[in-house]
Amino acid sequence: MLTLVLLLLLKGLCLCIRGAFGASATYNVGGDKGWVVGLVNYTEWAANHTFYTGDSLVFLYEAEVHTVLEVGKSGYEDCSSANAIASYEDGKTSVVLRQAGTHYFICGVAQHCPAGQKLQVVALDAPAPPPNSGPPAFMTAGGLQPSTNLGTSLPSLPLPLSSLLTLGPISYYILLL
Template identity: 40%
Template sequence: MALLAVVVVAAAAFSTASGASYGVGKPNGGWDLQTNYTSWASSITFRLDDKLVFKYSAAAHDVVEVTKDGYLSCSASSPIAVHRTGEDAVELGRLGRRYFICGVPGHCDAGMKLEVRTLCSIPSPPPPGSDGDGNGTPGGICIDGSSPPTIISTPGVVSYGSAPGSSGSATTALAIMAAATVMLLSLIIV
């Protein structure tokens, strides 16, 4: 019985390792001057390992990932990344906010800019008595596949996060999560 529970938990964890793919601006638009990207992004919960797919005319537009300051000022002068193929896939491989603009003069100022917030791959329930959203709040589990997890423990709360400056993979994080689940299940069953 315990082995079955471990297999089910591990299968669920691995099935969430690959994310969804979102055509930017779809279904009614694309990477263009007509789409309201604030409205579009607010209708989607982006998760770790999801992909943004920017489709556009490479002769008319590009996609520039910028800092928050670059986003707010519509400046592509210090890009994080530049994409110009007309069909660019950007993986959301880390938690937090990311910013994209069209680097063609005037296009960002006309609204061709996108801010996305990437949340945990595996949302967890908030701790009892809290108003948390289950997206990595204390007491929840959040797997950031860009680095090995660190376990931070406080009385009554265990949360999983990433050590700053570390590197790793989603497989490592999921393996550690599965091992922790096995240990917890063995304590519960005994």
């Protein structure tokens, strides 16, 4: 249970950091297996990730054997390449999710899409960076007070150091951030 809580805290921390810096992420579609037929459940793979506008999907595949087609919803459902939005055959295709919404990809090689080589991802609007609110404030025994001399004072921790160490090194690290 503690492990699950720590993992959720870390994921939340990563999302906060990502939002603070406006960073985009790069995802290798299918993980280590890449863009292949029959070895990856792309629905499950996509469900384990949160995508935002600005993120990149990298499709790694054998160019002689596979393709990547960006299609509409009907092309995805019918495994049809007839009205493809974009077509790639280079073996290392990087697609930036420029718009929020659902994006659909299939392999255009016969029988690959019906065998599961297709991907649907939902891109959310990228989190807005926080407004610039001036110099940082530090927590002291008297409450939240702005610091005027950042070079000589350190923030007070809300818990004694010994209490943090009993929570484990990850909790200590998170609280120091």
